[in-house]
Amino acid sequence: MMLQTISNFAVTALCGVYLFGDALSLQWWAGASLIAVGLVLLNSEKNAGFECESPDHAYEINGLKESKKTN
Numbered sequence: 001m002m003l004q005t006i007s008n009f010a011v012t013a014l015c016g017v018y019l020f021g022d023a024l025s026l027q028w029w030a031g032a033s034l035i036a037v038g039l040v041l042l043n044s045e046k047n048a049g050f051e052c053e054s055p056d057h058a059y060e061i062n063g064l065k066e067s068k069k070t071n
Helices: 004-020 028-046 057-061
Strands: none
Touching: 004 028
8 A cells, every 4th residue: 555655646746747747846745755754654653563363352452342253
């Protein structure tokens, strides 16, 4: 998902410049860079070593006691 979003910004920029003659401002590049950095941070946080021990583990973390399994 992260690679798709970042590549979407790059392809949009290239198409805008080469097909439509758009001039991309420094503000556009700064915004695209902040989005890319945010996506990298979110992705690294998601894979930071958290492993689910059981299917009900997410419910236990959120304070829910009952099981949400469907049989």
